[in-house]
Amino acid sequence: MAEQQVPTATTPDHGYNEDSIRSLDWREHIRLRPGMYIGKLGDGSAYDDGIYVLVKEVIDNSIDEHIMGHGRTIDIKISDHRxxxxxxxxxxxxxxxxDVVSKINTGGKYDSKVFQKSVGLNGVGTKAVNALSNYFLVQSVREGMMKSAEFSQGNLVQxxxxxxTSxxxxxxxxxQPDDTIFRNYRxxxxYLxxxxxxxxxxxxxxxxxxxxxxxxxxNGLLDLLARxxxxxxxxxxxIHLKGEDIELALTHGNDYGEEYYSFVNGQYTTQGGTHLSAFREAVVKTLRExxxxxxxxxxxxxxIVAAISVRVQEPVFESQTKTKLGSMNMGPDGPTVRGFILDFVKEHLDNFLRMHxxxxxxxxxxxxxxERExxxxxxxKKLANQRAKKANLHNRxxxxxxxxxxxxxxEQEALTTLFITEGDSASGSITKSRNVETEAVFSLRGKPLNCFGLKKKIVYENEELNLLQHALNIEEGIEGLRYNRVVVATDADVDGMHIRLLLLTFFLQFFPDLVRNGHVFILETPLFRVxxxxxxIYCYNEQEKQAAMRQLGRNPEVTRFKGLGEISPDEFGKFIGDNIKLEPVILQSDRSIQQVLNYYMGKxxxxxxxxxxxNLRLEKDLVTSDVLPVAEVPEEDLA
Structure with missing residues (x-):
């Protein structure tokens, strides 16, 4: 057996030399590693997809101008792609x-006297928007003069x-975001x-x-909670309390879970951070006392439903997208964030409750x-958890x-997905075609229980709902959620639509945080193959089918998929991979959860x-109408 050569300090490495070292300019680096600057890319179906971060980075600069006392109005126009x-x-x-839109670390926010509590301090945001856009125009007006510059993918064009100017x-x-990076975005x-x-x-x-x-x-955060x-x-x-560098509002409702809106220097910190942790701790400590x-x-x-906003000097966030505060102090010489919030809540919430x-x-x-519930x-709960623990050992x-x-x-965490399917045939197709690294499948047996108006106790008494709760790991709240996307994958027929409604009722009734935080989606699968x-060509509605038939010419073969089980695993892989089409479940703020559930699931x-x-439409009307077909109306509503 030949002796294996062990590399030593003097062993030459012919694959690593001066030619291996490559320097990227700012534009190349952003386009090669966009996730470092704007988080996940996505197609716009999730509220934290990159296209919304691009919008935020531009608006943030205008907001900072307003904060410093310059400008009280911002005009925003957003179409499908511009x-x-x-x-x-x-x-x-x-x-x-x-320079300010094309040179990294160039900006007006490094002078802390001018922008002490600004949203963005790294001089990167607008440059990232520029580099990730097919078309980018900046235009500045000062004292009767206007200067413009036009770019494409970060390259100066004009x-x-x-x-x-007047x-x-x-x-x-x-x-206009680059559609080669943000594919099929909308x-x-x-969300906007x-x-x-x-x-x-x-x-x-x-x-x-x-x-x-x-x-x-x-009225600031008072208006936010009222909405x-x-x-x-x-x-x-x-309860609405304001102080220097802090504002908060809170109340309690009738829904399960905890609902928080936290902000730092005007930035919506969707993942919370030190300020939200301190606020949650402060509320408990103050009310106990x-x-x-x-x-x-x-x-x-x-x-609880609450909102908190703090302003911090030189905030430190845990990512470029600034969704989680990592700062421990209010400023270089200021108190800790935790201590500042604890002291404020202890004094002002206690005073408020004594006065009211x-x-x-x-x-x-x-x-x-x-406490009673x-x-x-x-x-x-104890019996159900014991049963679930046994089932987990052989949970089919x-x-x-x-x-x-x-x-x-x-990147992997963003793609973690649980598909909830109906029956063995649909779950079988998805299971065979899924990505086993990041995609899981939970198979329902028939229609789940209608949870409207029931107490949470029923979740533990119903074996299937309890197993679903454990699969998601949301029994104690969504902090332990195991999947970023919870995707309802049901047939587009009467039974499928009914199961979809029942699942959404389950989530909204007992785990509304899952929906509020943008984790629940509906899987769109093609209705036709032409x-x-x-x-x-795979088509998702009648209009697409007609267009595909015209495109392919004489007598194309048209197949209508009646259920997910009819789509082969090989075909299914095309619909749950990079080209997956997900419709987010979004709660409109002008209606409460109970109003929504009562309307759709009540008497x-x-x-x-x-x-x-x-709104009923016959099948023949679908060619000229975008309204849902009669087959998509829950069967009990047709009586």
Whole structure:
């Protein structure tokens, strides 16, 4: 046997030399590693996809101008593929218009005297937007002069000289995301609207005109909570407290779970951080001391709806997208974030409750109701968990994947998915074609229980719902969620639509945080396959089918898929891979969860009957109508 050569310090490595070292310019680096700058790419179906980060990076600069007292209005126009943001601040200095959008670490926010508590301090945001856009235009107006510059994928295309103008001072940025990076992307209006509302809630006196509609808030976080939870659902009037560098609002509702909106320097920190952890701790500690009773933390925070905003000097975030605060201090010489929030809540919430005894009484009743429900569930919960533990050893319902949230790289965690299917045939096709690294399958047996109006105790008494709860690991809240995407994959027929409604009812009734945080989706699969000997086109509606038939010419073969089980594993792999089409389940803020559930899952009211009658369409009408076919209406509503 030949002796294996062991490399030594003097052993030459012919594959590693000067030619192996490559320096990337700023544009190449951003385009090669976009995830470092804007998080996950995505197609816009998730609220934290990269295209929304691009929008945020541009608006943030306009917001910072407003914070510093320059400009009270921002005009935003967003179409399917183009974004335009115009502020009325001071405008970029004309000699630096090109540099500020094309040179890393160039900006006006490094002088802490000018931007002490700014959103972005790294000089990267707008450059990333520029590099990741097919078209990018920056235009600055200052004192009667206007300077423009146009780019494509970060490359300067036009750099005309300044010209005279009668326009008001300010900056205009227009861009179109690069569709070779953001494939098949689309902007979802509800996500954009939530972004805009958050900006005005956090900036009193600011007006944003978004696609022709005015957004404005007088009362900050009080208005945010009033929009999120209607008067009927509140157990007491919203508590609104403001101080220097901090604002908070809170109340309790009737829904399960905890609902928080946290912000740092105007940035929506969707993943929380040190400020949110401190706030949750402070509420528990203050209420225990106020009521002089050691309530369980879960009982105090159960059904809470709250928002907190803090302003920190030189904030440190845990990622470029600034979704989680990592700062421990309010500033270089300031108190810790935890100590600052604990002291503020202890003083001001305690004072508020002493001055408003009716609120204190209602809050105490809500806590004690949570306590009673928890104790009532203790026995059945213990038995159900023992049963689930045994089932997990040979759980035929769950075909798990390798990686879960918190266990892999950021890219892998973003793709972790649980498909919830109906029956063995559909689950079999998905199981054979899935990516075993990041995609799991949970198979339902028939229709799940209608949970509307039931107590959480039923989740433990129903074996299937309890196993689903354990598969997701959301029994104690979504902090332990194992999959980033929970995808309902049912047939597009009467039974499939009914199962979809029942699953959404289960999540909204008992785990609304799962929906609120953008984790629940509907899988869109093709209804038709149109092909000839050379080409195959998959179509998701009647209009696409007609267009495909015209494209392929004479007598193409047309197949209608009646169920997911009819789609072969090889074909299914094309629909759940890179080209997966997911429709997010979004809660509209103008209606409470209970209102939504009562309308769709409660007794068959005249209002619902009238809606169904007005929107019914026959199969032959689908060629000219986008309304759902009669087959997609729950069967009990057709009676």
């Amino acid at each position: 974004v335009q943001v115009r502020d009325y601040g001071r405008g970029v200095p004309l000699g630096k218009v090109v 750099d005309p000289k300044p010209v005279k 326009q008001r001072n300010g900056t205009l940025i227009t861009f 902007f979802i209006p509800e 609207e939530n972004q805009i509302w958050n900006y005005v809630y956090l900036n009193a006196g600011l007006t944003i005109n978004f696609n022709g509609q005015k957004y404005y808030s007088e 999120k939870i209607d008067q009927e659902s509140r157990r007491y009037d919203i 106020f009521y002089k009773k050691e309530y369980d933390a879960a009982d105090i925070r159960g059904s 005894p009716e609120t204190a009484d209602s809050l105490k009743k809500r806590i004690e109701q949570n 928890r104790k009532d569930m203790a026995g059945v 319902k769950l075909r798990d994947c390798r990686f879960h949230l918190g266990e892999g790289k950021q 092909r000839n000997k050379k080409n195959t 068959n009211t005249p209002a619902r009957q009238e809606f169904i009658i007005e």
